[in-house]
Amino acid sequence: MTELILTLLGYLYYAIFILLIARFILSVSNIGPYEVRQWVFRLTEPLLAPIRRRLPSSGGADFSPMVLLLGIWLLRALIESFLS
Numbered sequence: 001m002t003e004l005i006l007t008l009l010g011y012l013y014y015a016i017f018i019l020l021i022a023r024f025i026l027s028v029s030n031i032g033p034y035e036v037r038q039w040v041f042r043l044t045e046p047l048l049a050p051i052r053r054r055l056p057s058s059g060g061a062d063f064s065p066m067v068l069l070l071g072i073w074l075l076r077a078l079i080e081s082f083l084s
Helices: 002-028 034-054 064-083
Strands: none
Touching: 002 034, 002 064, 034 064
């Protein structure tokens, strides 16, 4: 059961990582249909918006994806240490 939970957390982490990379690529380029952009934005924005509101202004750079990935990684490590 522990192995299953850790595997699912790993998959969740990598799925969010891939979505954030896709969001970055779609935001700096003009490739892909508009529906794909909307879909990726709708999946990632609920995770990023609360972080973005709490971070201080950084002059145009958005550090919320890095904070999100670091938080998920730390949560995964914490859960792994409790389950081991």
